[in-house]
Amino acid sequence: MPKPLDPKCQLCAKLPTTKARVLHGPEGDGCWNPRICHNRRSFYRRRTQDDSGQIDSLTVEPPATYFAVLYLYKEPGDKPLHALGAELWLGQKPICRLEPIHCFGLTAGKIRTYTDKVLQAFAKEYGVSLYQYKDMFEISPSHCPVRPCPLHPE
Structure with a gap:
């Protein structure tokens, strides 16, 4: 041996x-x-x-399904929401993005209504059925891309 x-x-x-x-x-x-x-x-x-x-390698195309993800810019824990954004994905690629908005002064109900409208807009634009977000990602507000932003004074 x-x-x-x-x-x-x-x-x-x-x-x-x-x-x-x-x-x-x-x-x-x-x-x-x-x-x-x-x-x-x-x-x-x-x-x-x-x-x-x-070693042979093989590539199998994953199924192309539509799904939406929600990005929440907030501190961990029970802190207020700073901003939110969303994306629509088809398979492994994002195909449509809702640019993030600040959530200052919006109540929980208004935020929920807004996120539901975003799902409806994605569904209408691409002719698909979306009932909920597949996943939600919490991102630190220090990474907020919205400008102008109180966290990033010019």
């Missing part, structure tokens, strides 16, 4: 020779042997390239 591959040598083979000598030479861990290491590094590089060609 062949000797197992040395993980340290596998990592070393990926480095340029000068860097490998510094890391593994007298200043490093001392394992560098000029009589062995050049051939060993070459073996490990070729071995890695050969192995990658032996």
Whole structure:
């Protein structure tokens, strides 16, 4: 049975020779042997390239379904909502974006009504049925993209 591959040598083979000598030479861990290491590094590089060609890869197109996501710009916990935005996705790509708006002075009911209108607008524009947001992401208000913004004075 062949000797197992040395993980340290596998990592070393990926480095340029000068860097490998510094890391593994007298200043490093001392394992560098000029009589062995050049051939060993070459073996490990070729071995890695050969192995990658032996495994077939397959790509299967994921089902293309419409879904909406909601972005809430707010501090964690029970803090007020700073801003909100939304996106409509088809499969793995966003296809429509509602630019974020500030939520200052909006009650919870008005925000709920607004987010429902956004879903209806996405559904009408693309002729699909959307009943709710697939996911909601809470983002720190410091990343608010709306300008002008009280958190980002000009």
